[in-house]
Amino acid sequence: MPEDRSIRRSVMAGAAAVLAVIGLLLFMAIRVYAVRAADEAFDRVLAAAALSIADTVEIQEGDVTVDIPYAAFAILGTSRLNRIFYRVVAPNGGLVTGSPTLGLEVPQASTPEPRLHDSVYRGTPIRIAAVARYHAGTSGSGWVDVLVAETREARQQLAGQLTRNALLPTLAVALVAFCLIWLAVRRAFLPLGVVEADIRGRAASDLAPIRGPVPREVRALVAALNEFMDRLGSTLDGLKRVTADAAHQLRTPLANIRAQSEVALDEAPDGSVRERLARIHVNAVNASVLASQILSDATILHRLEAQPRAIVDLAATVQEAVRRIDPLQAQRLRLAGCHGEPVPVRGDAFVLREMVRNLVENALVHAPAGPVEVSLxxxxxxxxxxxxxxxxxxxxxxxxxxxERFVRGDETTPGSGLGLPIARTVARACGGDVTLAPREGGGLCALVRLPLADQRPRPPGGGTAIALALPIVLVAALLPLQAAAQAKLSILGTAPAEQMAPLIAAIEANDPGTTVDYRAVLPTEAALGVIAVAAGASSPDLLLLSSPDLAVQLANEGYVISHAAQPAGGDPPIHWRGEVFAVAADPSVIVVRKDALPGPEVPRSRIALAQLLERAATRLSGRVGLVNIGIDSVSYVAAAQDSLRSPLFWRVTRGFGAAQVRIFDHAGELLQAMAAGELDLAYNVPLSAAQAAIARGAAIEIVVPEDYTVSVPWTVSIPNSAPNPFGARRALDLIVGRDGARALEAGGIGAGPPLTPGRTDSIRQTVALGPELLVFLDPLKRTRFLDTWIQLIVGP
Structure with a gap:
């Protein structure tokens, strides 16, 4: 059995092991339950989304068509974590729409019940819900499969939350149980502590039996200890009697021998008899000194064990020891520093006095010719x-x-060889020590060092200061030594370079030494450029897009990286999955040429706009303009979101068709025509473009619809192939903060629409970032939406 084994630790270790095993089993059970519960919850939503898409499947003229409901992806996007994919398969196995490689391992269905599968898409674990609908047509019939998939981030988050919520009470119960076990064990061992305290608190000579109630389990042990102490006490009593008797019986004959030898020496004639008597006298003196030293040593050892430590004035003790020296010898003593302030030390006055006496007498005996100095x-x-x-x-x-005991430096002088060992024993028992060293000019120096009883803790020294400073030095040394910045930070954006100039200046000021290379392209060109990186094209470091649907699509397909943005002095940024960040909102407004319409006719809501177009279609014929939503991606997002918020969108669109609306490729071209007097009215124009036209001198008026405005957010993200990701992250932190917002606003991006007195920001309907934006990017959905829009614009 190990010598340091503890029963208490063994019991507690066993209890901890049992609780740990139970906790591990509970954790495994809770984890399995949490994963299953999360899967069941999200599977229902996923299956509902697949069912809602399947309900829109139709076969028209032998072709399968599907109209992806916006609500289907909006529901899946409520977690703001999952990426979403889908695929619709025709009865002949052909792709109708969606991802061509999603769920190829899922067999084609022959039943309408939802099917759920685990799969991997582009290296990411996903969950697939498959729903089939049977459709019959003139050219054939069969099952149309709808597969909707999502990644597992939200499931993992929910499973982790359920696990934590279940484990926290379990851990609390386990902790309370462990504490109760510890208290119970501690209480059970208290009697042993009482016995231990009883024994430790006794003097060395106290061998009385242990009294008091003890548990049944240790009663035999206590009885054995009492029996042992009784035997030991009897033995020690016998030794004390023998020692006392021996001391008395030994010292008396030695004193008689010494006295008789001295008398005999005085009376003996010279010769061999006198020489022998002298030897007898020397031996008697030595034996007497040795007996006294041995008895003194025993007395000192007994007092060190038996007497408690007290505060003793060492200066007074030294003076008392000197007074007990033979007066003839004491004449050679020189005292220094022993008459001033008290010198408190912790010990026993008797043993300290014996220590001083032994040292002084040793010096007097071995230095008979010169003075002995004692200083304190x-x-x-x-x-x-x-x-x-x-x-x-x-x-x-x-x-x-x-x-060492009985070792003498000079055999020719009388002594026992016990004085110095006794002195060192006393000094070390009081927390100090005794050392010897040669004295300058000849002689010996005995130095006793004892701690003062009122000694205060000394302040931390240099070693402590170094130990405190070392972690700081290590942290500073281990901080990543990033380069000041790469020579170039490439940004691909959809705004003109002059609008980006304030932001570029802010980025370069935030990272001295960085040069921003900005290139303006169309949103679709930016998206295609990022995708083309896989084919070897150069990648930008940042994407600053005015089309949030394309930004979300790039993130959903895994072309951008996540970043925990830390804006300086700003609110937490709005983002999707930490990959697409909204940095500004560009509201869509109505633009009217000044003095083109009477004041009452200026439309300030969609219903007023629809009524104006219907009432004055002939007068406004060819004088109203729209941006082609089939070409301009920002206008497409605004139109799609407008159609979701109000049924008036299609009435207004029909009114534009009746007024022979003119179509332009982008907002700048439209505003140029309006500034030239060719147009009187335009709808869904980005506010930033209208404000830029006014800054150039265009005589136009911005009208903010009173019912609501669709604000399309600008987005920033980092491609996963960015050559300078460190610089891109720093620039993104700046852009999503207040400094970035001010820089964008200085370039005419992100300034909110002017509000009339009494109105609130509730009219600003900012497009949310999420997978629901992917709905209108579906090829079939987009084609149907654009066809309807064009038909209404062209008119009957």
Missing amino acids: TCHAGEARLKVLDRGPGLDADLLERVF
Whole structure:
């Protein structure tokens, strides 16, 4: 059995092991339950989305068509974590729409019940819900499969949350149980602590039996201890009696022998008899000294064990020891520093006095010719007692050996070889030590060092300061030594370079040494450029797009990286999955040429606009303009979101068709025509473009619809192939913060629409970032939407 084994630790370790095993089993059970519960919850939503898409499947003229409901992806996008994919398969196995490689391992259905599968799409684990609908047509019939998939981030988050919510009470119960077990074990071991305290608190000579109630389990142990202490007490009592008797019986004959030898020496004639009597006398003296030293040593050891430590004035103790020296010998003593302030040390007055006496007498005996100096000082929290003589001194090899019992430095002088060992024993028992060293000019120096009783804790020294500073130095050394910045930060954006100039200046000021290379392209060109990186094209470091649907599509397909943005001095940024960040909102407004319409006719809502177009279609014929939503992606997003918010969108569109609306490729071209007087009215124009036209001198008026405005957010993201991701992250942190917002606003991007007094921001309907934006990017959905829009614009 190991010597340091603890029963209490063994019991607690066993209890901890049992609780750990139970906790592990509970964790595994809770984890399985949490994953299953998360899967069931999200599977229902996923299956509902697949069912809602399947309900829109139709076969027209032998072709399968599907109209992806906006609500289907909006529901799936409520978690704001999952990426979403889908595929619709015709009865003949051909792709209708969606991802051509999604769920190829899922067999084609022959039943309408939802089917759920785990799969991997582009290296990412996904969950697939498949729903089939049977459709019959003139050219054939069969099952149309609808597959909708999502990644597992939201499921993992929910499973983790359920696990934590279930484990926290379990851990709390386990902790309380462990504490109760610890208290119970501690209470069970309290009687042993009482027995231990009883024994430790006794004097060394107290061998009385242990009293008091003890548990049944340790009663036999306590009885054995009492029996042992009784036997030990009897033995010690016998030794004490023998020692006392021996001391009495030994010292008396020795004193008689010494006295008789002295008398005989006085009366004996010279010759061999006198020489022998002298030897007898010397031996008697030595035996008497040895007996006294041995008894003194035993007394000192007994007091060190038996007497409690108390605060003793060492200065007074030294004076008392000197007074007990033979007066003839004491004449050679020189005292220094022993008459001033008290020198408190912790110990026993008797044993300290014996220590001083032994040192002084040792010096007097071995230095008979010169004075002996005794000095007492205090230094660095300790008392220092020096006994200095002018005797022959000791060889270097004897400076330590003389502290061994019965070892003497000079055999020609009387002594027992116990004085110095007794002195060192006393000094070490009081927390100090005794050392010997040669004295300058000849002689020996005995130095006693004892800690002062009122010593205060010393302040931390240099080693502590170094230890405190070391972690700081290590942290500073381990901080990543990033380069100041790469020479170039490439940004691909959809705004003109002059609008980006304030933002570029802010980025370069935030990262001195960085040069921003900005290139303006169309949103579709930017998206295609990022996708083309896989084919070897160069990649930008940042994407700043005015089309949030394309930005979300790039993130959904895995072309951008996640970043935990930390804006300086701003609110947490709006983002999707930490990959697409909204940095500004560009509201779509109505633009009217000044003085083109009477004040009452200026449309300030969609219903007013529809009524104006219907009432004055002939007068406004060819004088109204729209941006082609089939070409301009920003206008397409605004139109799609407008159609979701109000049924008036299609009435207004029909009114534009009746007024022979003019179609332009982009907002700048439209505003140029209006500034030239060719147009009187335009709809769904980005506010930033209208404000830029006014800054150029165009005589136009911005009208903010009073019912609502569709605000299309600008987005920023980092491609996963960015050559300078560190610089891109720093620039993104700046852009999503207040400094970035001010820089964009200075370039005419992100300034909110002017509000009339009493109105609130509730009219600003900002397009949310999420997978629901992918709905109108579906080829069939987009084609149907554009066909309807064009038909209404062209008119009957």
